[in-house]
Amino acid sequence: MKHFLDRLQTRKIRLLKIAKDNKELNNISDLAKELNCSTQTLTTTVESLIEDLEELSIQTLSIKIDNKLFIADFSNEFSLDRLIHLYLKKSFEYQVILDCFFNTTKSTSQYAKDYYLSQASTYRKINSVKTILAQFNLELQQASKIQIIGEEKMIRYFFYSFFWETRTSVTWPFPYSKDFIEELRQLLYPENYLKDNTLINENKLDLWFAITLMRVKENELIGSLPEIKKMLQKNPSYLKNKAEITERCLEVNRDLTPQQIDEEVYFYYVVMMYNIYYVEYDDKMMPLLEAINENNEVFKLASVQFIESLNHFLSKPLKIDQYNILLANLISIHMYVFLFEGLLSPFEEPLKTKRFDRIYPSFYKLVKNTYQNFIEFDSFSKYYYNKELLFPSYMLTLFVSIDVKNYTIPISVYLYSSHSKILETILKKELSKMTQYHLFFTDEETDETDLIVSDTFNIPYKLSENRMLIWDPIPSDTDWKNLRDKLSEIKKEKEFLFLD
Template sequence: MWELIPVKERKLYTLLEKLYFAENPLTLKDLSHEIDSSRRTISYYMEELKTRVADTGGFLETSAEGYILVLSKNISIDTFQHQAMQASPSLQLIETLFLKNEMSGIDLENDLHISTSTLGRMITKLKDKLSDYELTLGIHPYQIIGDEFLVRRFFTSYFLETYGYQAWPLPYIDYSEIEKLVDSLFQIDSIRFETVNVHKFILFTAVSIIRERFGHNIYFSKLADEHHQADEFNHMRSQVNAWLSHVDIDENKKELYEKIYTFYMFYYFSPYTKETISQSNPRYTEKIEKRLSQLAQSFDLPLTDFNHIATKIDDMLYQNSTLSYAKPLDTYLIFKPSDYNMLRLYSRKYPHFYDALTRLLYELYDLYDIDPDKINDEELLYLIISRWDNLSFHLYQKYNSCHILVYSPNSYRHAENIARLLQTKLERGCQITVYGEPILNKQRLNNYTFDILATAGSVHLDIEQPIIALHNGMNRRHLQQLFKAIDDAFKNNCQKTHDASVIISEWTSKMDSFHS
C-alpha cells in the first residue's frame, strides 16, 4: 500500500520520519543516504518540509550540525501520516469505491477528475496491492470484493490511518449513537476494556452499517461458514443480545447491531471476556499460558494472569491456520500504530527478552502448522508486550534501574537527608533506600537488595557491590564517581537479560514435550 502514495509524498514523509526519531541533528548527507536522493533534491524537499511543519505550528531548526525537527507540543507524527495518505489519488479511489459502492469507469473519472488512462494505471496498481489482503477489484461495476469480514477490516484500517482518532470521516453515520453503544459496553464488568482500541471499534461499526446498507451481508463471510464454530457463535450472539436489550436505541436498529457485533466480538472480543467462552474446536490456550509463565520465571519477573493473552494468541493463530486469510494479523495498511514504537524500544532495551518472545512465537507457528513467512510477528509481539500486566515497569525495575543504599554513621536522619538530596541530583531510574540498621556490617547488608552502597564517610567492607563515599559538596563534579558506578550498574542489570536468555534456550529446545 505504501507504493500507492506518490513518490514525492513518500520521500517527504520519510525525511520527516527520520528527523522525528533522530536523537542527534541530521545533515544533508545523512538524509541523502536515507532516501537515496541527491543533496540538491534533499535541499528542495527540506524547503517544502519547513512550510508543512510551520503550518502545524512547528519548525525545522538548522545549524552547522544539521537539521532538528521541532513539532508543536500538541502535534505528533501522525498528522503527517494523514497528510501523506490524503494526498494519494489511489487511496482517494479506495474511499470513493467505499462511499459510493458500485461505480462505472466514467463515474470514477468524473468523481476523481482523472483521465481514462490514469484510471487504468491506478486500477492495475490497486489490484496488485489488494491481493495481499485476499481482496480484489471488480470492474463491472467497480467495487472492492472479497470475504466480507476482510473487506470491513480493510476499510476500518483505511479510515483509521487516513483520518486518525479525532476526525469523523463518515458524516452519513450517527456518531453519537455508536458512542452510546460504546459507553454501555464499557460498563459491562465481564469485558476487559483496557486494551480495546475504541475508535477502531467505532469505525468498524460505521463501516459495517454502510456495507449492510449497500447489501453486503456479513453472513457471506467465511467465518459464518465454519460449522464447527456454531456453538461459540450462538453463545456470542446471546451475549450481544443481552447487552443490546439494555441499550436505549431504536428497536429497528438492534437487529443490525446484533449481526454486526456478534461477528466483531466473536473475532476480537472473546479473548477479552473475563469468563472465557467455551470453544468446541481444539485449543492450545493452556500450553501458551504455560510457556508465558516459564518465560516470566526465566527472566525473574512476577507471574501474572496470562489467560487473556493466551486466549487471544490462540484465537488469532487458529483463525490464521483454518481460514487462510492473507495478512490476517495486520492491523494497519501503511503506517504502524504509534504504540508499535514499544517494539522498537523493547528490541533495543531488552534484546534478549525480545528474542525469547520471538522464539516462543516460532514454536507456536510450528504447533499450528503456519508458515512463519506468511504471518506478522510484530502484531503478536505487540499483543504480548502491551497486554502483559506491568511488564515495562517490571523489566525496568529489574534490568534498567539502579538501587542505591545510603548509609551514614552519624544518624538515620542524616542518611535520610542525603537520600533526599540525591533524588534531586539523579535524573535517571534510580531507587534510593536508606540503610535502617544501627550497625553497618556485611551480615546485615545481606538483608538488603542494592547495586551501590553510598556512604557519608569512609567504609571498608568486603562486599560485591561498589562502595561510594559521597563528597561533602554534593555538586555534579563531586558526584562523578557515583555516576560511573550507576552506569556500570545499568550495564550489569541489562546483562541479566542475557543470562536469562541462556535459560530460555534450554526450554525452547523441548518442542516434543510442548507438542505432546
C-alpha cells in the first residue's frame, strides 16, 4: 500500500494491526519503537485516527491514550479492510490508475479541483504515477485524456499487480461475477487440476481473469503469443470445450475473431498454469508432459536445465514421478517469467528468502547452488536474471514438488535400549516421525554410524562419545530436545560438507 497511502495513513493502519493482533503491546513507548517513530508522533497519529473514525462514521472501534497506554476497543463488526478502502479512495494516485482501468479518466485540471491541489502538486502526483508505470515499461499519456500506454501484456500485469496490492474484502470492483469467471476457468482446467493432487490459488486467478475480461471488453487484445500456443493445444479440456469457450468469449466482445479468441485463451492458460501447482503425479498429466516434450522454447529448456543443475546437489537422482511434477511446476514459473520479461512487480513484498535459511539452511543452500549453476547459461540469464522474483518461487515449488528430505544426505542412527527390544522398536517409530530429517536405522554400530542413541553407557562395545546421546529409557522432554539439537548439528555438518 506504500504507493497509495501516505506515511500517516500507513502508520495508522500498522498501529491498528498491532493493537488487534497483540493486545499486550499497548505501552506508547513500546508502540512508538515498533512503529519507528517518537511518542509525540504516535500521540499525534492517534489523535488524527480518532478524527478519521468520526469523519468516516466508523463506530465499530474506539481508541484513546490513557495513562501512557494505547487502548483500542474493537467490536466484532470492525473491518480494517473497510478503513483501508476508505483511505484508498482519498488517494490521488490510486484514483487515477483506477480511472485508467475503467476508462473514466478526467482532465488533469479536473483532478486538481477534485483533490484541492495546486497545479504544481497535481503534476508532482502525476509524476508519481508515471514513476510506478515506468517500472512496468509503461507510460502515462496526457493528450485528450489520461491513459496508460505500452505493451498489452505488461498493462495487464500492471493492473493485476495494482489490484492485488490494493485488494480489500469490501468490494469486488469488476462487472463480471466470480461465478462467470469460475465457469470460464472450469472450461480451461485440465481434468486433473480439479483433483486433490493440485494447489490452486483461486483469488489470484479470479483477479487475473477479471482484468483480462475487462481488457477484452474494451478491445484491448493481447495479440500473438506463438511461443505459448503449443502448450495449450494438447489440453483435453481446451479441445473438448473449445466451442463453449468461444461462446463465452463472444459474450464479452462480439467482434472477436477466432484467432483473437485463441490468443486470449493462450494468455489465460499461462496465467492459470502459474497459479496451479501439482503436488502428486497423476496419469492425466500425460497430455501436459507430451506438450512439454514437444516444445523447445526457452522456458522448456530452462526447466530441464534447472533440474539437471539441481541433480548435481541431490544425494540421488529424482524418481520419474517427482521429476515430472517438478518439470510441470517449473514450466509454469518459466513460462510466466518469460511472458512478463522477468519483471518483479514493485508492489509485491518479496518473500524474505533468507528466512528459509533458518527453517532449512541446507535446502536454502541447495537451491542457491542450483540457481547459480543454472544462471551461468547465457541463453537463460537473459530471461531469468531476477533472483528476487524467481528464488521464492523455486523454493516453494521444490518444497511442493519433491519430498526434500529423501534427496538430502541421510543420517544413520543406531538406537539401543538396555531395557526392552519392544521399547527400542517404539522409540524408532517415534524418531521416524521427525520428518525434517532423513533418518535410517542400523542394526549395529559401525564407523559410518552418525549417531548412537542409548539409555546406558554400558553397551557391549566402546563407543565414541562425540556421536553418542544418552537419554532415559522413557525419554523426557529435555531428552527429545537434546536429540533434535544433535540431529540438527549432524544434518547441517553433513549436508554443508556435501554441498560445498
